[in-house]
Amino acid sequence: MKELIVGRGLRKSFGAFEAVRGIDLTVPAGQVLGFLGPNGAGKSTTMRMLTGFLEPTAGTVHLDGIALADDPIAAKRTFGYLPEGAPAYGDMRVEEFLLFVARTRGYDAAEARRRVDAAIDRLHLGPYRKQLVETLSKGYKRRTGLAQAILHDPPILILDEPTDGLDPNQKHEVRELIRRLGGERAVVLSTHILEEVEAVCTRAVIINEGRIVFDGTPGELDSKAPGSVTRNRMDHVFRMLTTSDVREPAGARGGSR
Amino acid sequence: MSAPARIGPVFRREFGAYFASPLAGIFLVIFLFMSGIFTFQLGGFYERGQADLRPFFTGQPWLYLFLVPALSMRLWAEDRRTGTIELLLTLPVSVRDLVVAKFLAAWAFACAALALTVPLWITVAWLGNPDHGAILVGYLACALLSGTFLALGAFLSAFTKNQVIAFVLCGVAGFLLLVTGFPIVLDFVSGWLPRIAVEAISSMSALTHFEGMMRGVLDLRDVLYFVSLTVAFLFLNGIVVEWKKAE
Numbered sequence: 001m002k003e004l005i006v007g008r009g010l011r012k013s014f015g016a017f018e019a020v021r022g023i024d025l026t027v028p029a030g031q032v033l034g035f036l037g038p039n040g041a042g043k044s045t046t047m048r049m050l051t052g053f054l055e056p057t058a059g060t061v062h063l064d065g066i067a068l069a070d071d072p073i074a075a076k077r078t079f080g081y082l083p084e085g086a087p088a089y090g091d092m093r094v095e096e097f098l099l100f101v102a103r104t105r106g107y108d109a110a111e112a113r114r115r116v117d118a119a120i121d122r123l124h125l126g127p128y129r130k131q132l133v134e135t136l137s138k139g140y141k142r143r144t145g146l147a148q149a150i151l152h153d154p155p156i157l158i159l160d161e162p163t164d165g166l167d168p169n170q171k172h173e174v175r176e177l178i179r180r181l182g183g184e185r186a187v188v189l190s191t192h193i194l195e196e197v198e199a200v201c202t203r204a205v206i207i208n209e210g211r212i213v214f215d216g217t218p219g220e221l222d223s224k225a226p227g228s229v230t231r232n233r234m235d236h237v238f239r240m241l242t243t244s245d246v247r248e249p250a251g252a253r254g255g256s257r
Numbered sequence: 258m259s260a261p262a263r264i265g266p267v268f269r270r271e272f273g274a275y276f277a278s279p280l281a282g283i284f285l286v287i288f289l290f291m292s293g294i295f296t297f298q299l300g301g302f303y304e305r306g307q308a309d310l311r312p313f314f315t316g317q318p319w320l321y322l323f324l325v326p327a328l329s330m331r332l333w334a335e336d337r338r339t340g341t342i343e344l345l346l347t348l349p350v351s352v353r354d355l356v357v358a359k360f361l362a363a364w365a366f367a368c369a370a371l372a373l374t375v376p377l378w379i380t381v382a383w384l385g386n387p388d389h390g391a392i393l394v395g396y397l398a399c400a401l402l403s404g405t406f407l408a409l410g411a412f413l414s415a416f417t418k419n420q421v422i423a424f425v426l427c428g429v430a431g432f433l434l435l436v437t438g439f440p441i442v443l444d445f446v447s448g449w450l451p452r453i454a455v456e457a458i459s460s461m462s463a464l465t466h467f468e469g470m471m472r473g474v475l476d477l478r479d480v481l482y483f484v485s486l487t488v489a490f491l492f493l494n495g496i497v498v499e500w501k502k503a504e
Binding site: 051073085088 | 258265266339340346348351409503
């Protein structure tokens with residue numbers, strides 16, 4: 001499998017605070033990676049380094065074989081990115097906003113129009129294409145953000161909390177969508193919701209205090225819970241790995257790092 | 258990709274953003290109204306009995322002090338507040354292109370506002386026989402000064418998420434840039450500073466360079482002053498965007 005995202009030795013400090021303390025992450029094509037961790041664990045910071053929004057204090061990022069530090073413009077063509085909170089220009093209409101992103105990506109007017117129409121179809125945004133972004137509900141705003149991320153049909157998708165703040169129906173829809181978008185792409189999505197990992201991801205990575213504390217399949221994550229735990233087993237493992245108040249049974253700590 | 262293709266979409270979005278809110282309309286009405294006040298009331302347009310636009314040009318720098326910050330304040334502060342900065346900086350465009358596109362959008366708007374004062378020119382041409390070359394140089398001075406102020410404002414806008422702070426910073430900085438050439442300041446420092454230092458301070462002032470051009474004297478040094486200051490502010494703008502983006 002082709003390795004589309006390769007991050008090595010990523011570290012990021014903000015002043016004296018070290019948010020990310022050495023993360024290695026390789027994501028091949030066809031993998032949907034769920035990136036988990038408590039608030040402030042360094043998920044967004046890591047994703048911002050993968051997308052070139054933040055320069056790492058140390059470490060390197062290669063996207064589809066292109067070194068982000070050497071050719072940021074070319075590297076930024078390889079991925080679609082949904083930043084946390086799905087920011088978009090509120091004073092633009094959905095279609096107008098998507099056309100803006102497509103044109104900024106360098107497509108000519110006709111091609112941009114074709115791609116925007118395709119993305120609008122794919123995300124069922126048709127009835128809302130003329131609506132102002134600021135008047136959209138959270139769910140549709142998120143979809144607009146996803147549409148923006150897939151316009152150029154990138155091999156890599158990086159989605160920061162794509163289902164945060166959505167109602168259960170909307171969550172279900174976005175998960176279905178991510179599953180459909182997955183395919184041959186490399187997808188990294190961050191979330192706090194563990195069922196989400198089970199539902200859409202083929203791999204789970206948990207970080208805590210800027211380090212990877214679990215890396216494996218959702219099944220392996222589940223199996224780390226002691227047999228006595230029958231409900232919310234993944235939640236239990238998550239707490240075990242990221243807090244000190246749940247004791248892990250002896251020998252349970254296995255997964256990589 | 259060619260420069261227009263790289264800059265065009267962001268330029269059009271930023272230019273359009275002025276019209277998406279009442280800002281464009283309010284700006285144009287106040288600008289034209291105040292330009293009229295400066296020309297006819299404060300400038301003594303009729304009393305002077307001369308067919309030129311000197312009273313109009315004299316008022317422009319002071320008008321720009323509070324109108325230009327209204328155009329520049331949102332350029333980066335808004336993107337930082339709403340988080341769209343993260344979107345922009347992860348699209349395949351360089352920070353340099355973004356800085357240039359945003360600046361040009363604001364400057365195009367300022368120049369369009371300036372173009373709406375052309376009826377004044379037509380009026381003096383109808384009333385008398387003005388020196389059209391001198392008026393053209395005066396307009397060029399206005400365009401250059403507004404560009405310099407906008408670059409300064411864009412640079413300061415990148416420091417903050419708060420548009421009001423961006424507005425005030427730009428107004429104060431613009432004021433300082435103007436008044437260093439003011440007689441009060443120059444008289445004050447000329448008492449104890451050597452002449453060469455006084456001249457240096459005076460030559461730093463936007464007002465000194467503006468007034469030369471406003472009289473219709475096209476001196477390349479004045480043009481160079483505005484252009485180099487604009488480029489310098491835009492360069493600093495890029496640095497601040499990179500530095501402050503994640504806060």
